[in-house]
Amino acid sequence: MSRPALATWLVAAAVAAFPTWEEWQYRLVPGSFEIIGCAGMGWPETSPLDPLRGDLDALLMDVEAWAIPSLLILGALLACLRGRDPRRVGRRTAGVLVLIAVVKPATPLYSSPEDCGGGIPILSAEWFATVLDSWGSTQVCLIGAAALILLVTWRAGDGTSSSTGVIWRRAVALLVDYAVVLVLLTFVVGPIMWLTDWPSLSLDYGLLNRATISLDDIDLDGLPVLLVVFLYFWGQHRLWGQTLGKRLMGIHVSSAHMALRTLIFPILVFVPFVGPLVLIVNGMWTLLDPEDRALHDRFLNTEVARSA
Structure with missing residues (x-):
C-alpha cells in the first residue's frame, strides 16, 4: 500500500472519530439544562416501530461513544494489508458508515418543541422534518470518511474476490x-x-x-x-x-x-x-x-x- 493511500485511510479514521470526541466533550462538560414537567401529560402516541427505534438508539449511542466507526475503518485497513480485496472491503465499510449516518438521527425519541407538546409520531411529516433538522457534524464526518475510503479503494484490487453472499x-x-x-x-x-x-x-x-x-x-x-x-x-x-x-x-x-x-x-x-x-x-x-x-x-x- 502506498503512503498516500495509507494516509487517506488514517485521515478517514480520524474524521470518523470526531463525533466521538464531541460526544465525550458533552458528557464530561454537559453545560446547563432545563427540566419541564407537565401534569397529566405522557407519551400516548405509540408505533409498531418503537421497539426497533429504542434498540437502535441504544446500540448507536454505544457506537458513537466507543468510536466504533473509526475502529471499523482501522479494521478494514488491517484487512486490506492482510490481502483482502480493497474494493470489496472499502464498499462494505463505506456502506456501513453511510448507514450509521442516515439511521442515527432517526432513533432518538423526539418531542414537540411546544411546552408539553408530547411525542412526535414516527413517520409523521413533523418527524421527518425533525430528523432532517437533526443532521449535523456526525453525518458530515461519517459520510466524508466513507467518501475517502471509496476514493482510496475504488481502483485498488481487481474486484473479483469471491463472496459467500451470506x-x-x-x-x-x-x-x-x-x-x-x-x-x-x-x-x-x-x-x-x-x-x-x-x-x-x-x-x-x-x-x-x-x-x-x-x-x-x-x-x-x-x-x-x-x-x-x-x-x-x-x-x-x-x-x-x-x-x-x-x-x-x-x-x-x-x-x-x-x-x-x-x-x-x-x-x-x-x-x-x-x-x-x-x-x-x-x-x-x-x-x-x-x-x-x-x-x-x-x-x-x-x-x-x-x-x-
Missing part, C-alpha cells in the same frame, strides 16, 4: 426474527401476562432496554422476554438448524456446536454494558471476515451457509 442474508434474517419475537411478545406473551396478573409488558423502548441479565439482580419483569428470545432461537436451531428468518433467506447453521452457539449468543446480548458491545463487535467482525463468519462462529467453529 452477510446481507444474515442481516435481513435477523430483522425478520426480531419482528417475529416482537409479535410473539406482544400478541401471545402479553395477553397471558395480563390474564395472570403479571406486570404489564411494555416494549416501547426496545428489547435491550426491557430485559437484562445480572448475577447480583434478577430482573423478574424482563424474564418473559429472555425466555421467549432463548426458546425462539435455541429451539429452532436445535430442531432445524435455522430460524424462520434464516429459512426465508435460504441460509442455515451447520456444526456440531450449533446448540451451544444458540445457547450463548442470544442471551449474552442482554448482559448490561457488555451485551450491546458484543453485538456491535460481532457485526464488525462479520463485515470484515473473509468467509462472512461472525466472531462466535469462529470461536465455536460454526458456519452459516446458503441452503441447498
Whole structure:
C-alpha cells in the first residue's frame, strides 16, 4: 500500500472519530439544562416501530461513544494489508458508515418543541422534518470518511474476490426474527401476562432496554422476554438448524456446536454494558471476515451457509 493511500485511510479514521470526541466533550462538560414537567401529560402516541427505534438508539449511542466507526475503518485497513480485496472491503465499510449516518438521527425519541407538546409520531411529516433538522457534524464526518475510503479503494484490487453472499442474508434474517419475537411478545406473551396478573409488558423502548441479565439482580419483569428470545432461537436451531428468518433467506447453521452457539449468543446480548458491545463487535467482525463468519462462529467453529 502506498503512503498516500495509507494516509487517506488514517485521515478517514480520524474524521470518523470526531463525533466521538464531541460526544465525550458533552458528557464530561454537559453545560446547563432545563427540566419541564407537565401534569397529566405522557407519551400516548405509540408505533409498531418503537421497539426497533429504542434498540437502535441504544446500540448507536454505544457506537458513537466507543468510536466504533473509526475502529471499523482501522479494521478494514488491517484487512486490506492482510490481502483482502480493497474494493470489496472499502464498499462494505463505506456502506456501513453511510448507514450509521442516515439511521442515527432517526432513533432518538423526539418531542414537540411546544411546552408539553408530547411525542412526535414516527413517520409523521413533523418527524421527518425533525430528523432532517437533526443532521449535523456526525453525518458530515461519517459520510466524508466513507467518501475517502471509496476514493482510496475504488481502483485498488481487481474486484473479483469471491463472496459467500451470506452477510446481507444474515442481516435481513435477523430483522425478520426480531419482528417475529416482537409479535410473539406482544400478541401471545402479553395477553397471558395480563390474564395472570403479571406486570404489564411494555416494549416501547426496545428489547435491550426491557430485559437484562445480572448475577447480583434478577430482573423478574424482563424474564418473559429472555425466555421467549432463548426458546425462539435455541429451539429452532436445535430442531432445524435455522430460524424462520434464516429459512426465508435460504441460509442455515451447520456444526456440531450449533446448540451451544444458540445457547450463548442470544442471551449474552442482554448482559448490561457488555451485551450491546458484543453485538456491535460481532457485526464488525462479520463485515470484515473473509468467509462472512461472525466472531462466535469462529470461536465455536460454526458456519452459516446458503441452503441447498
